[in-house]
Amino acid sequence: MTKEKKRQTILGLTGSIGMGKSTVAGMMRDLGVPVFDADAAVHELQGPGGALLPAIEAEFPGTTGPDGVDRQKLGAAVFGDSEKLKRLEEIVHPAVAAMRSGFLRDNADAPLIVFDIPLLYEKGGQQGLDAVAVVSAPASDQRERVLARPGMTVEKFEQILALQVPDAEKRARADFVIDTGTSLTQTRNQVAGIVRTLERAE
Numbered sequence: 001m002t003k004e005k006k007r008q009t010i011l012g013l014t015g016s017i018g019m020g021k022s023t024v025a026g027m028m029r030d031l032g033v034p035v036f037d038a039d040a041a042v043h044e045l046q047g048p049g050g051a052l053l054p055a056i057e058a059e060f061p062g063t064t065g066p067d068g069v070d071r072q073k074l075g076a077a078v079f080g081d082s083e084k085l086k087r088l089e090e091i092v093h094p095a096v097a098a099m100r101s102g103f104l105r106d107n108a109d110a111p112l113i114v115f116d117i118p119l120l121y122e123k124g125g126q127q128g129l130d131a132v133a134v135v136s137a138p139a140s141d142q143r144e145r146v147l148a149r150p151g152m153t154v155e156k157f158e159q160i161l162a163l164q165v166p167d168a169e170k171r172a173r174a175d176f177v178i179d180t181g182t183s184l185t186q187t188r189n190q191v192a193g194i195v196r197t198l199e200r201a202e
Contacts, residue, residue, distance in 0.1 A: 001030065003128050005199075006026070007115075008108070008110065008111060008112070008113065008114055009111065009130045009131070009143055009198045009199070010112075010114075010115060010128060010129050010130050010131075010199060011112060011113070011114045011129065011130065011131050011132070011133055012098075012114075012115050012117055012120050012126065012129040012131070012132040012133070012147045013025060013028070013035075013114050013115065013116045013117065013133050013135070013137070014116075014118060014120035014121065014132065014133075014134055014170065015088055015118075015134055015135030015178075016118050016136075016142065016161070016164050016165075016167050016170065017142070017146055017157075017160050017161070017164065018137075018142040018143070018145040018146035019135045019136055019137050019142055019159075019167070019180060020135050020145075020178075020180030020187070021069035021116065021118065021135040022116075022189070023035065023136045024133075024178055024180065024187065024191055025116045027187070027188050027191045027192075028114050028191060028195065029107075031191070031192060032112055033110070033195055034103070034106075034107040034110050034113045034114070035113070035114040035115075035116055035171065036099075036100055036103045036113070036114065036115050036116065036135045037116045038096060038100075038115070038117050038118065038198065039116070039118060041096050041100070042092060042096060042098075045092065045095050045096070045099075046068050046069040046071075046092075046199060047068040048066065048067055048068045048071075049068075050068050050069070050170075051095060052069075052092060053068060053069065054089055055091045056069060056088070056091060057073070059087055059088070059091065060074060060077045060078070060084075060088070062082050063077055068122070070140070074088070078199055094146050100115070110161070111198075111199045112180055112195060112198045112199045115129065119164075120132065121165040121169075121173065122163070122164060130174070130198075131175040131176065131198065132174050132175050132176070133153070133174060133175065133176040133178055133194060134170045134171055134176070134178070135166075135171075135178045135180055136170070136171055136177055136178065136179060136180070136181075137179065137180045137181035138181045138198060139167070140169075141180075146160075153192050159175075165194065173176060175201075176194050178190050178191060
């Protein structure tokens with residue numbers, strides 16, 4: 001009699017700007033967990049030779065070139081115009097979904113996989129997930145990290161925060177909270193504990 005195969009667990013990973021989500025995603029990869037990075041998928045699709053360049057150029061002329069999408073030009077083309085932003089999303093989202101489906105097929109035997117989704121709560125991306133982990137840190141740490149980024153200003157930081165679901169709400173809605181306001185070792189231990197818990201889940 002063959003042993004019944006364990007069901008795969010899908011974890012959504014999210015967190016506000018500057019909370020350390022990319023660091024945590026790297027820790028999960030180090031533990032052998034396959035991670036699908038939605039932002040990286042978009043960059044690939046919009047980068048040099050990217051599959052979406054013809055469609056984006058046709059819809060927003062002058063926003064692409066040999067290096068792929070000119071993010072500043074495309075941003076200016078859709079900024080403040082919900083209809084144009086919707087048209088852009090209609091180009092991008094199906095392509096990202098197709099890449100995610102391919103990722104699922106390629107990792108069908110993994111007991112746990114992670115979807116790294118920056119705007120999970122903002123865009124209602126919880127469908128199909130078994131659990132959500134929110135990466136969080138004290139507001140003072142977040143502010144210090146973000147303002148240290150090249151080209152970042154207080155005004156820009158506050159604009160980004162205003163568009164994101166508040167950290168306290170994300171933490172309240174999450175199944176797991178990963179605190180990055182501690183040492184890297186302590187954060188790694190939190191991540192390893194969550195991975196162990198979910199890989200054992202039926």
